[in-house]
Amino acid sequence: MISIPPLKIQELEAKIPIIQGGMGVGISLSGLAGAVAKTGAIGVISAAEIGMIYEKGFMKDPQTADSKALKDEILKAKDIANGGIVGVNIMIAMSEFFELCKVSIDSGADIIFAGAGLPLEVPHEKLRKSKTKFGVIVSSSRAATLIFRYWDRHYKDIPDIVVVEGPKAGGHLGFKLEQIDDPNFALEKITPPVIEAVKPFEKKYAKDVPVVAAGGIYTGEDVYYFINEIGVDGVQMATRFVATHECDADTRFKEAYMKARKEDVVIIKSPVGLPGRAIRNKFLEDVEEGKKQPFKCLWQCLKGCDYKHAPYCITQALVNAQKGRFAGGFAFAGANVYRVDKIVSVQELIDELVEGYLEAAKINA
Ligand SMILES: Cc1cc2nc3c(=O)[nH]c(=O)nc-3n(C[C@H](O)[C@H](O)[C@H](O)COP(=O)(O)O)c2cc1C
Structure with a gap:
């Protein structure tokens, strides 16, 4: 029987191999992340300036407001998720990166995704005393190797999952201007070297580290292509999740x-x-x-x-x-945003993506 493969991150298992990418500021909070997690995919809250979205108390003490808001959002999302997997996206570029990692661990987040920089210094001891997994977001095999080497040397450990984010993603991009439209930096080109870069570390630690592709993935057919032709274990998508009723942004x-x-x-x-x-x-x-x-x-x-x-x-x-x-202000968005033409529920979107995946699988069987 043809089916969509689950995404396994050590003992965590998402029956739908789709991660909803974290979207700051306030675009993916508990409403979206909880709804995505409930479907069996992975929902991700963005920690970026989360206290500022709440506004109350932020001006007096931004750090405390961020920590408190993040804890609230994780607990709310876990409640909606009904046992589903809830992650948090924390940018390394944030001054409070360490503190927000600690709050996420203490609040029971299933996974932390660290992006916008190299997650070298992390609260490793606290992390490994908890059940929270740690994912890294990279845009090159060089960055993946640097992170894995550093973790290997300093922590005698490696991260739990890698997200490869290509130049069609929304928000801040890990590319130089001239690389963005260069076909040599397309997602399908930069992903296989990351899979290869991680392999020796997987062997050394006898641990499977899933690699996931992100940036411009739009349909179930795209999901099929990346999993079966490029060889990733899952995908991360963001732009499509904005056009859902549950997305935490204003209707405008x-x-x-x-x-x-x-x-x-x-x-x-x-x-x-x-x-x-x-x-x-x-x-x-x-x-x-x-x-x-x-x-x-x-x-x-x-x-x-x-x-x-x-x-x-x-x-x-x-x-x-x-x-x-x-x-x-202005909206960050992925390269395929112009294809968005309706707002649906998260469940409808997931159903459409799974259906598209299965159709592609049948055609290629
Ligand atoms: C509105 C918006 C905000 C985003 N904010 C963040 C963020 O705060 N941190 C991050 O690591 N990635 C961020 N991203 C990137 C997404 O998590 C995701 O990896 C990427 O957009 C995937 O490409 P897609 O939108 O074409 O599906 C953002 C993307 C969008 C569209």
Whole structure:
């Protein structure tokens, strides 16, 4: 019988091999992550400036507000998930990376995905005393090798899962501007070397480390292709999960996805020094024309943010967008956002993806 294979991360098993990628700021909270986990896929809360979404108490003490909001969201998502797998995405670039890892572990998150940097220094001892797994997000085999070598030397251990994020992803990208459209850096090209890079470490530690592909995966046929032709154990998808009723963003954010045309999808230079993919709007046009001015920073939430010269606060712009206030912000989105034409429930989306996978499997049987 043809079926979709589960995604195994050591003793964790997701019956649907799809991870809903973490989306900051506030786009994937407990509503989305819990609903995804409930279907048997993996739901992920983004920890990025999570306290700012709650607003209350944030201005007085941002770090405490972030920790408290993250704990609340994990507990809520676990409740909705009904035993499903709930993860947290924490950017290494965040000043409070360590603290948020600890909160996630203490609150019973099943897995932490660390992106936007190399997760070398991590609260390893605490992690391994818990059941929480640790995933790394990379955009090259070089980064994967660097992380695995470091963990091997310093912790006598390796991470539990690797997500390879290609240049069609939404949000901040781990590529140079000129690499984004270069076919040599396409997801299907950069993934096999990561699978190979991880193999010797899997052998040394007698441990299976699943590799998952992300960025531009849109249909069930795409999921089939990456699992069966490229050889990954699962996929991570984000853009499609924005167009669900359960996504935690304001309806106007989801409408921006439905309205986006191909020519509206642009690459911006984010104040944190990385390129990012977003939907063009008046706010971004004003930035381009130099109409935005440096601002007063509340606290340096992102390590690499050059806020003294940045024309706007990226966190504030993303919070505004999450709340539908596009006069003061813009939406990050994946390269395929222009294909979004309706909002469905998370279960309907998962059903469609599984059906597409099974159809492709039948054709290729
Ligand atoms: C609105 C939005 C926000 C995102 N925020 C984050 C984030 O905070 N941290 C992160 O590691 N990835 C982030 N991503 C990347 C996704 O987790 C995911 O890996 C990627 O978008 C997958 O490509 P797809 O959107 O084409 O499916 C974001 C993506 C989107 C669309």
